[in-house]
Amino acid sequence: MLLTSIYVMLGLALVLGALLGIAALLFKVEGDPLVARIDAILPQTQCGQCGYPGCKPYATAIANGEADINQCPPGGDAGVHALADLLGVEYKPLNAEHGLPKPKSVAFIDEATCIGCTLCIQACPVDAILGAAKHMHTIIASECTGCELCLAPCPVDCISMEPLAETPDNWKWKYPVFPIKALPANSGKVSS
Amino acid sequence: MNNIIQFASKLIKNLTTNTANDVHKFHGGVHPDGHKYESTTRPIAQLPIPETLTLPLRQHVGYIPKLKVKVGDYVLKGEMLAEAEGTVSAAIHAPTSGTITAIEEAVIPHPSGLPDMCVTLTPDGKDQWKPLTPIDWKNTAHSELISSLRTSGIVGLGGATFPTHIKLRKDGSSAIHTLIINAAECEPYITCDDMLMRERADQIIQGVAIAQHLLGAAKVAIGIEDNKPEATHAMTTASQALANACVTTVPTLYPSGDARRLIHLLLGVEVPHHKRATEVGIQVFNVATVLAIYRYFTFGEPSVSRIVTVTGNVASPQNFEVLLGTPMPLLMAAAGGAKPDTTHFVMGGPMMGFDLPSLDVPVTKAANCIIAASPALFAPPPPAQPCIRCTRCADACPVNLQPQELYWFAKSDNFEKARDYNLFDCIECGCCTYVCPSNIPLVQYYRYAKSEIIALDKAQEAADLARERNDFRLARIEREKLERAQKHAERAASAKSNEPKPELAEAEKATSNPDAVEAKKAAIAAAIERAKALKLAAASNNAAKTGSEQPAQDESSAHKTEPSAAEAKPDATTTVANEAQAKTDKKALIAAAIERAKAQKLAAAQNGDAPKNTENLSAKVKAEIDEIEAIRTKAQQMVKNKVPD
Numbered sequence: 108m109l110l111t112s113i114y115v116m117l118g119l120a121l122v123l124g125a126l127l128g129i130a131a132l133l134f135k136v137e138g139d140p141l142v143a144r145i146d147a148i149l150p151q152t153q154c155g156q157c158g159y160p161g162c163k164p165y166a167t168a169i170a171n172g173e174a175d176i177n178q179c180p181p182g183g184d185a186g187v188h189a190l191a192d193l194l195g196v197e198y199k200p201l202n203a204e205h206g207l208p209k210p211k212s213v214a215f216i217d218e219a220t221c222i223g224c225t226l227c228i229q230a231c232p233v234d235a236i237l238g239a240a241k242h243m244h245t246i247i248a249s250e251c252t253g254c255e256l257c258l259a260p261c262p263v264d265c266i267s268m269e270p271l272a273e274t275p276d277n278w279k280w281k282y283p284v285f286p287i288k289a290l291p292a293n294s295g296k297v298s299s
Numbered sequence: 300m301n302n303i304i305q306f307a308s309k310l311i312k313n314l315t316t317n318t319a320n321d322v323h324k325f326h327g328g329v330h331p332d333g334h335k336y337e338s339t340t341r342p343i344a345q346l347p348i349p350e351t352l353t354l355p356l357r358q359h360v361g362y363i364p365k366l367k368v369k370v371g372d373y374v375l376k377g378e379m380l381a382e383a384e385g386t387v388s389a390a391i392h393a394p395t396s397g398t399i400t401a402i403e404e405a406v407i408p409h410p411s412g413l414p415d416m417c418v419t420l421t422p423d424g425k426d427q428w429k430p431l432t433p434i435d436w437k438n439t440a441h442s443e444l445i446s447s448l449r450t451s452g453i454v455g456l457g458g459a460t461f462p463t464h465i466k467l468r469k470d471g472s473s474a475i476h477t478l479i480i481n482a483a484e485c486e487p488y489i490t491c492d493d494m495l496m497r498e499r500a501d502q503i504i505q506g507v508a509i510a511q512h513l514l515g516a517a518k519v520a521i522g523i524e525d526n527k528p529e530a531t532h533a534m535t536t537a538s539q540a541l542a543n544a545c546v547t548t549v550p551t552l553y554p555s556g557d558a559r560r561l562i563h564l565l566l567g568v569e570v571p572h573h574k575r576a577t578e579v580g581i582q583v584f585n586v587a588t589v590l591a592i593y594r595y596f597t598f599g600e601p602s603v604s605r606i607v608t609v610t611g612n613v614a615s616p617q618n619f620e621v622l623l624g625t626p627m628p629l630l631m632a633a634a635g636g637a638k639p640d641t642t643h644f645v646m647g648g649p650m651m652g653f654d655l656p657s658l659d660v661p662v663t664k665a666a667n668c669i670i671a672a673s674p675a676l677f678a679p680p681p682p683a684q685p686c687i688r689c690t691r692c693a694d695a696c697p698v699n700l701q702p703q704e705l706y707w708f709a710k711s712d713n714f715e716k717a718r719d720y721n722l723f724d725c726i727e728c729g730c731c732t733y734v735c736p737s738n739i740p741l742v743q744y745y746r747y748a749k750s751e752i753i754a755l756d757k758a759q760e761a762a763d764l765a766r767e768r769n770d771f772r773l774a775r776i777e778r779e780k781l782e783r784a785q786k787h788a789e790r791a792a793s794a795k796s797n798e799p800k801p802e803l804a805e806a807e808k809a810t811s812n813p814d815a816v817e818a819k820k821a822a823i824a825a826a827i828e829r830a831k832a833l834k835l836a837a838a839s840n841n842a843a844k845t846g847s848e849q850p851a852q853d854e855s856s857a858h859k860t861e862p863s864a865a866e867a868k869p870d871a872t873t874t875v876a877n878e879a880q881a882k883t884d885k886k887a888l889i890a891a892a893i894e895r896a897k898a899q900k901l902a903a904a905q906n907g908d909a910p911k912n913t914e915n916l917s918a919k920v921k922a923e924i925d926e927i928e929a930i931r932t933k934a935q936q937m938v939k940n941k942v943p944d
Contacts (some may be wrong), residue, residue, distance in 0.1 A: 146766070149762075150758070150762055151761075151762035151763070151765035151766045151769065152765065153765065153769050161769060162766070162769075163769075232769050232772065233765050233768040233769050233772065234768055234771070234772050235768070250764065250765075250768060252761070252765045273411070273413060274413060274415070275357060275407065275409045275411050275413050275415050277754070277757075278409075278410075278411035278413060278750075279747075279750035279751060279753075279754055280410070280743070280746035280747045280749070280750045281747060282744075282747050283740050283743040283744055283747065285682060285683065
């Protein structure tokens with residue numbers, strides 16, 4: 108009786124083990140799904156402010172426990188919260204060492220000053236700069252992530268960051284706030 | 300889907316057989332005070348041509364049209380100023396003849412109060428039409444009519460301003476069986492459609508006939524709220540000219556003028572929330588829109604004017620037919636002027652409209668009603684109290700949403716949850732705010748949440764695009780590196796093949812052969828052979844180096860001797876020894892490689908300074924190499940000169 112049950116258990120263990128093994132081979136997940144999920148939260152500015160050469164490397168570093176979750180200024184507080192939720196860790200405020208969040212900007216090339224050196228084109232992580240050697244360059248504003256990586260290599264400092272202006276297109280309804288009315292200075296004396 | 304259509308067709312059959320008063324009530328709704336009487340006592344008045352007209356390019360839903368004029372151009376009435384660009388877009392026309400005096404940013408009637416691009420036209424007072432070409436719509440192809448309508452600038456005049464030509468085109472997805480004419484005008488104060496029906500019912504019905512023809516709809520249902528008996532009478536009389544048209548009075552209940560609510564009222568069909576009405580074979584048009592369609596096809600007149608209700612705190616509330624771009628102060632003056640206690644102006648109705656940033660804005664295609672607001676008419680709302688979860692808002696919601704839940708989510712920035720609760724089905728009708736006993740401005744919270752979600756979605760889209768572009772860039776850099784390496788390898792191979800080696804002479808001949816493919820093949824073959832030779836050499840070197848690399852070998856042998864000494868734990872030490880062996884092997888290999896390189900350098904130095912692979916190069920490259928060599932020798936000399944110091 109005892110032996111039978113042991114055999115049954117052994118048999119079950121073998122069969123299930125084999126099944127699990129086959130499943131592990133059949134449904135093998137390529138790449139690290141955690142990295143992809145972290146990468147999906149990161150803002151993809153590819154600015155490198157976190158100390159890694161792009162969002163994917165930073166995501167990998169977070170997944171491996173090498174980097175902290177509060178190193179991404181463009182992601183802002185909301186990004187840190189989302190990462191904390193995903194990884195099940197405590198929220199911590201942004202690390203000021205890596206910079207502070209700024210309003211979304213796009214690079215702007217002063218086309219009169221540009222000498223056509225192509226250095227900014229090589230620096231742009233998303234190929235958002237159009238131009239050729241000894242010809243004027245220009246930013247494709249809709250593709251620019253505002254990473255500021257093109258500022259440093261420019262030998263003539265012709266690139267500046269322009270904050271995105273508010274237009275009727277991107278205007279947002281504001282959170283309902285109720286104006287606090289200023290009462291006259293002597294209103295405190297009036298009894299209600 | 301099929302069930303719905305069958306259900307709909309059954310109901311349509313009912314509609315035509317039953318009396319007109321058979322309506323299907325929708326959930327919720329409120330009964331705000333109508334205030335329609337004030338502005339319906341006088342007929343529609345024509346406003347004189349103003350001194351300047353300001354035409355914002357953003358007058359409709361969709362893409363901004365492309366400007367076709369420049370400052371100083373003289374235009375005739377009805378001439379196109381900007382043409383539709385992209386699918387969802389509409390053209391802008393000159394409302395009268397005159398000169399373009401400015402194209403610049405000006406404040407537009409938009410809740411943001413932000414400036415936008417506007418064209419300023421100074422009329423010459425002649426009001427001269429461009430040559431107009433009426434269209435024989437009965438005998439013209441459908442596609443031609445639609446492309447012609449695209450240049451008409453006609454948009455939905457009920458307030459939504461959706462380009463009309465898109466609603467009339469046949470995209471082949473589903474056939475329209477019912478055309479609904481929205482004449483409910485449920486919002487308080489607004490009477491422009493009411494007055495239009497009273498005065499121009501015949502023209503409206505002719506417009507309905509055109510729209511019906513374009514859509515191929517079998518039935519037409521005209522829905523009018525029962526607070527407009529004159530309009531209903533006029534429309535019923537006029538609609539007798541049209542077969543299959545039926546005027547139905549719907550009970551006065553806000554928001555029965557919402558397209559989906561009206562479809563429900565007239566047909567009893569609930570359009571699924573993720574579908575459009577067209578997908579279940581129903582299309583809805585506003586009365587003013589079909590009138591504009593009629594005027595365009597019959598007279599060739601594009602959209603240059605509209606009817607605006609001016610009401611509220613003014614001396615004589617009235618409807619005016621005004622040219623688009625007319626400054627609103629002029630409109631106010633025509634209605635007797637705003638009374639002194641007016642605090643602000645509302646565009647649209649009191650339920651769904653918005654406060655104008657200032658009265659100094661022009662009339663646009665969306666401007667159906669301007670209300671002068673005073674504290675007596677619109678008392679400032681008392682301060683909001685906490686939500687008591689009475690769910691009156693849910694009872695009033697015509698879309699069957701849970702406004703109190705949406706409020707919690709919007710208030711706490713829990714946008715994903717708000718989206719899950721179908722925030723985007725909210726029509727912002729304001730019923731919930733109207734009934735809220737705590738005076739919470741619920742719709743403001745929904746608008747806030749909606750625009751935040753839209754902004755987040757846009758940001759996510761941009762991030763996805765950036766990720767894609769970054770991935771592509773990295774892949775491209777990798778690919779270019781590989782290509783460069785391959786090119787280098789090929790060049791090196793072809794250069795080496797020039798060396799006078801007997802077995803490679805043939806390969807050399809092949810490279811000089813004009814047939815490039817042959818040359819490549821030969822080069823690759825040569826490279827493979829060389830690699831094989833190298834491997835062989837490495838193997839023989841391995842055998843030889845054991846003697847030459849004495850110190851490394853000593854170390855490893857020292858390690859090797861250890862296991863023999865300590866035989867108690869052989870497993871661990873042998874692995875250590877193996878690792879050590881691998882290390883020393885690597886070291887030996889590197890050392891051998893360095894030695895080989897040194898030997899090569901020596902040989903090169905003995906043979907002369909020039910590198911070996913420069914024989915078969917073009918004169919230009921040779922000159923360049925010479926130049927570089929000259930610089931190099933110069934630098935070497937400088938270093939030599941410096942060393943004695």
